Amino acid sequence: AQKITQTQPGMFVQEKEAVTLDCTYDTSDPSYGLFWYKQPSSGEMIFLIYQGSYDQQNATEGRYSLNFQKARKSANLVISASQLGDSAMYFCAMREGPGTDKLIFGTGTRLQVFP
Amino acid sequence: NAGVTQTPKFRILKIGQSMTLQCAQDMNHNYMYWYRQDPGMGLKLIYYSVGAGITDKGEVPNGYNVSRSTTEDFPLRLELAAPSQTSVYFCASTGRGGRETQYFGPGTRLLVL
Numbered sequence: 042a043q044k045i046t047q048t049q050p051g052m053f054v055q056e057k058e059a060v061t062l063d064c065t066y067d068t069s070d071p072s073y074g075l076f077w078y079k080q081p082s083s084g085e086m087i088f089l090i091y092q093g094s095y096d097q098q099n100a101t102e103g104r105y106s107l108n109f110q111k112a113r114k115s116a117n118l119v120i121s122a123s124q125l126g127d128s129a130m131y132f133c134a135m136r137e138g139p140g141t142d143k144l145i146f147g148t149g150t151r152l153q154v155f156p
Numbered sequence: 157n158a159g160v161t162q163t164p165k166f167r168i169l170k171i172g173q174s175m176t177l178q179c180a181q182d183m184n185h186n187y188m189y190w191y192r193q194d195p196g197m198g199l200k201l202i203y204y205s206v207g208a209g210i211t212d213k214g215e216v217p218n219g220y221n222v223s224r225s226t227t228e229d230f231p232l233r234l235e236l237a238a239p240s241q242t243s244v245y246f247c248a249s250t251g252r253g254g255r256e257t258q259y260f261g262p263g264t265r266l267l268v269l
Contacts, residue, residue: 045198076257086199086246086260132198141206142187142250143214144258146198 043068045135047147054123054154061108062118062150064133074136075116076144077107081129089131092116123154158182160261162247168267169237177232177264179247187250188230189214189258190222192243199246205230237268 044067054060066075077089092100092107100107108117120127130151134144163178181188186207191199191214201214205224219241221233230249234241244265248258 084244084263084265086248088257088259091257134199141204141212142252142258143189143201143204144199146191146200148198149196 043070043135043137043145045133045145045147047133047150049150050148051151051153054120054152056125056154056156057122059119059121060123060152062120062131062133062152064116064118064147066114066116066133066135068114068135070137075107075109076134076136077105077116077118078132078134079127079129080132080149086132090118120152125154125156128152128154160247160249160259162245162261162264164264165262166265166267168269169234170269171237171239173237174233174235175237175266177234177245177247177266179230179232179261180228181230181247181249181259182228183249183251183259184227185249185251185259186227187252187258188224189248189250190220190230190232191246191248192216192241193246193263194243202232202245234266239268242266242268 046065073094075092079087090102090105104121106119130149132149133147137143160181189204190202203222205211247261250258
């Protein structure tokens, strides 16, 4: 069965430092997609970054990058130069098999950025 | 574009009452989804639809029903509300496949007492 695991319930990082949020996944499907979402205290789900299973390079979007290690089935989110506004819940999600685009979510990591 | 809209934003129900959570999108997306998020947890899929007239169960469908009569609308019906249905409900939509993300509505917070 497909599964997403986020083992860090909470993380702290100082402003301007980099932080890595862990995500491992399990699937037998050779074609899949991995997403990261940010959920601030206001509750909305904000898309951050996407990595396809066949992508040759790690995805990057501004200060966000994805450390994709396919053999280890990990897709860690790296946030560089953390800002106070980065304090939020972060969810890793995997798109299930073809045809439905359903997402499976991890339990999330709460990131707190301190001055 | 308004994107994905949900109404109401917040609702309190008594045990046994019923209600419909409304969801609409104006992006002409075929794929739509309903998730619930319990406190401190990730999102779990309740129902989804790949087009008008087509719906299917997700991971946690019990106690809910959906319909999809148009591309734009995907209402979620709660019958006989129970305290276990206290949650935040998110509707989402996406174009077909590929690199496109799901676009989420702002959520409906439901409290069943």
